Amino acid sequence: MTKQLTIVWFRQDLRLTDNPALTAAVANGQIIPVFIADDTAPKGALLGGASQWWLHHSLLSLNKSFNNQLVIKAGDPLSVLQALITEYDATHVVWNRVYEPWQIKRDAAIKAELKQQGISVSSFNGSLLWEPMSVLKKDETPYKVFTPYYRKGCLTRQSPRLPLAKPEKFSIHVNAQFTLDALNNLALLPDIQWYKEFETMWQPGESGAANRLSRFIDEAATQYQNDRNLPAVKGTSLLSPHLHFGEVSPNQAWYAIIGAFENAFENKDLDVYLSELGWREFSYYLLFHFPELPTKNFNTKFDYFPWRKSEADLSAWQSGNTGIPIIDAGMRELYKTGYMHNRVRMVVGSFLVKNLLIDWRDGERWFWDTLLDADMASNSSGWQWVAGSGADASPFFRIFNPILQGEKFDKDGAYVKHHCPELSRLPKQFIHKPWEAPVEILRACGVELGNTYPKPIVDLKATRTRALDAFSRTKAMAQQASEQK
DNA sequence: TGAAATGTTGGGGCG
DNA sequence: ACGCCCCAACATTTC
Numbered sequence: 001m002t003k004q005l006t007i008v009w010f011r012q013d014l015r016l017t018d019n020p021a022l023t024a025a026v027a028n029g030q031i032i033p034v035f036i037a038d039d040t041a042p043k044g045a046l047l048g049g050a051s052q053w054w055l056h057h058s059l060l061s062l063n064k065s066f067n068n069q070l071v072i073k074a075g076d077p078l079s080v081l082q083a084l085i086t087e088y089d090a091t092h093v094v095w096n097r098v099y100e101p102w103q104i105k106r107d108a109a110i111k112a113e114l115k116q117q118g119i120s121v122s123s124f125n126g127s128l129l130w131e132p133m134s135v136l137k138k139d140e141t142p143y144k145v146f147t148p149y150y151r152k153g154c155l156t157r158q159s160p161r162l163p164l165a166k167p168e169k170f171s172i173h174v175n176a177q178f179t180l181d182a183l184n185n186l187a188l189l190p191d192i193q194w195y196k197e198f199e200t201m202w203q204p205g206e207s208g209a210a211n212r213l214s215r216f217i218d219e220a221a222t223q224y225q226n227d228r229n230l231p232a233v234k235g236t237s238l239l240s241p242h243l244h245f246g247e248v249s250p251n252q253a254w255y256a257i258i259g260a261f262e263n264a265f266e267n268k269d270l271d272v273y274l275s276e277l278g279w280r281e282f283s284y285y286l287l288f289h290f291p292e293l294p295t296k297n298f299n300t301k302f303d304y305f306p307w308r309k310s311e312a313d314l315s316a317w318q319s320g321n322t323g324i325p326i327i328d329a330g331m332r333e334l335y336k337t338g339y340m341h342n343r344v345r346m347v348v349g350s351f352l353v354k355n356l357l358i359d360w361r362d363g364e365r366w367f368w369d370t371l372l373d374a375d376m377a378s379n380s381s382g383w384q385w386v387a388g389s390g391a392d393a394s395p396f397f398r399i400f401n402p403i404l405q406g407e408k409f410d411k412d413g414a415y416v417k418h419h420c421p422e423l424s425r426l427p428k429q430f431i432h433k434p435w436e437a438p439v440e441i442l443r444a445c446g447v448e449l450g451n452t453y454p455k456p457i458v459d460l461k462a463t464r465t466r467a468l469d470a471f472s473r474t475k476a477m478a479q480q481a482s483e484q485k
Numbered sequence: 486t487g488a489a490a491t492g493t494t495g496g497g498g499c500g
Numbered sequence: 501a502c503g504c505c506c507c508a509a510c511a512t513t514t515c
Contacts, residue, residue: 229486346486385486397515398487405487464488468515 004029005173006092007084009036009077010070011103013096013126013246014062015206018163020124021094026167032088032176033066035059036081037074037186042102044294045376047188048369050338051244053195054204056188058245061205063183069172072182078110085119088173093119096126096246099284100376101291129160129250129281132288142289144391149285150278163252197336202241202372209242213253217260224269231330231341232414237273238339240373243280250277283381286391293390294380295361302389304477306470308357316457317352318366320419323454325432326406327351329419336419338372343409349386350400355463357470360387388471396471399464406432422452 006025010033013019025031047055063070073080081093093114098107111121125131135153136142143149189195203211216237220227227235242248254277257264264270287293297303316322320331330344340348345367352363364383368374384390388398410416413431417424423434425445430437434447435456442449449455 343486350487394486395515399515400486401488472515 004092005088005090006031006094007081007088007090008033009081009093009095010034010062011095011098011246012244013249014058015209015247015249016065017166017206018126018249018252019096020126020161020164021096021122022170023164023167024122024124025092025094026170028092030171030173032071032084032090032173033062033069034071034073034080034084034176035062036077037072038077038106039074040076040106044368045100045102048371048374049190049192050195050198050370050372051374052188052190053198053338054202054241054245054372056183056186057204058247059183061207061247063178065206066172066178068178069176070178071176072178072186074186077106078113081110081114082117085114085117088175091120093121094124096124097131098127099132099288101287104288125161126249127246128284129254129277130154130157132285135285142285146279146282146392149282150275154278154281160251160254163249163255194335195338198338198372201337201339204241204245204247206247209239209247212238212242213248213256217256221257221260221273222267222269225272226269228272229343229409231333231344232410232418236342240375240378241339244373244375244378250280253277280378282392283375283377286381287377290391293384294364294376297387297389298384298391299389299393301474301478302387304481305389305474306357307359310356310358313356313457314352314358314362316454317348317356317358317363321454322351322458323435323449323456324351324402324460325413325416325420325423325434326402326410328454329416332419334367334370338370340371341415343405344415345382346386346394347400347402347405349383350398351402353387354396354399354467355458355460357463357467360384360389397468399467401460401464403432403460420453423447 006028008022008025008031013021016022059070059072071084084090085093095107098104107123111123114121135149135157137153143153202208216239220235220237223235227233229235237253239248239253243250243253254274257270257274261267261270264274290298317327317331320328320335322328326344327348330340330348333344334340349363352358353360360383364379367379367383371379381390385393388394388396406413406416411428413426413428416431423431426434426437426447427441430441434442434453435449447453
């Protein structure tokens with residue numbers, strides 16, 4: 001019997017349980033687990049600062065699971081793999097698929113090249129419940145609306161793969177060794193020490209992911225429909241960064257929910273959660289079928305939109321100094337914790353695009369750099385959804401009023417007070433609109449607008465009208481352009 | 486997974 | 501008792 005040695009190329013699947021590529025490799029003999037920092041990644045795909053922090057720790061965790069034998073490399077993945085194949089005399093290479101357009105292209109080229117060299121190469125689905133290529137409408141074109149995509153396109157198809165068990169034992173080539181130098185050479189930890197707070201809130205790695213999932217099931221899943229909207233309450237799963245790096249698969253989350261409760265689909269709370277996993281699938285689906293989603297308006301009407309350029313406004317938004325409490329709380333939460341509650345993501349997104357008229361791509365870029373769960377598919381489809389330019393998007397005229405959103409979902413202002421402590425003494429009546437508070441109340445609460453906390457940088461009512469006007473002019477221009485053809 | 490403007494209804498105050 | 505007005509509460513339309 002010939003000796004079989006398989007290189008397991010880890011990318012966005014940093015786990016041992018339910019890892020199809022790993023399971024296949026282990027069944028085939030010895031393995032070499034490797035992570036490669038890809039030097040050839042296009043600029044827009046380079047990991048943001050927050051994600052780099054996460055990756056650093058997730059790799060440490062994965063290495064621990066591999067008994068200190070995770071090989072870490074940097075460079076052009078093809079060359080790195082070829083060098084490893086030669087060095088170890090490997091016969092097989094396996095990986096779980098990724099879906100960013102540039103990675104699809106790269107992987108196809110690598111697969112072709114290695115096969116040509118007589119290496120056996122296999123790829124697997126480790127990250128999606130339903131892969132994009134297999135879900136189409138009757139006319140063979142991709143869905144553009146979520147509900148039929150999910151209910152008809154996905155749910156009526158074959159059930160997602162049941163999670164695979166963690167390989168009980170595996171044999172790693174004795175020469176495969178982790179070195180801290182190799183990890184540190186990736187320089188994933190940023191120079192600025194802004195991530196201190198990340199460490200108190202997050203536990204990157206497979207066991208951290210499992211903890212989050214079981215905690216969600218025990219404490220929040222059955223109140224999900226309502227509590228997921230309350231940013232001061234831990235009512236969401238908080239799984240997004242773990243899912244992005246593949247420390248847990250959507251299949252594990254899916255079947256954990258279905259297994260923990262009877263008739264999950266009949267239960268509104270659980271059904272809503274499962275459909276959020278469906279939205280994640282939809283994002284990957286859109287990115288796969290519309291590879292320009294991260295940079296181009298899905299709805300080309302928006303190519304005529306008169307975006308404003310304002311460094312001052314953009315930077316006030318980024319730093320959480322717009323003078324509108326729920327916006328500032330969200331943006332500060334993001335910078336400090338690498339995360340922002342989803343309800344608030346919608347509100348700050350609407351504010352940037354509609355009240356400030358700043359291009360959604362500027363928002364997308366900031367999120368990409370600061371979110372621990374930054375994900376090309378979710379980020380671009382999310383921003384296009386907010387802007388109104390996306391597939392099955394929120395219509396542009398649906399403009400969130402940050403005061404009303406605050407009063408509805410952060411009634412007593414706990415979220416605002418936590419992230420904007422300079423407002424913490426304000427009565428809840430004014431917590432979402434301090435500029436309406438009488439001066440004597442402001443003074444008594446230690447708030448001086450324009451000094452301890454900014455005055456609002458825009459008038460919400462006037463900018464709402466301005467946005468609607470810009471939108472109607474955009475429609476007219478698009479209409480005119482189409483008539484001229 | 487909106488908000489504001491506009492329309493409708495009905496109870497109650499009042500002459 | 502009746503008509504009128506006001507306006508809150510809810511519904512519908514519009515962006």
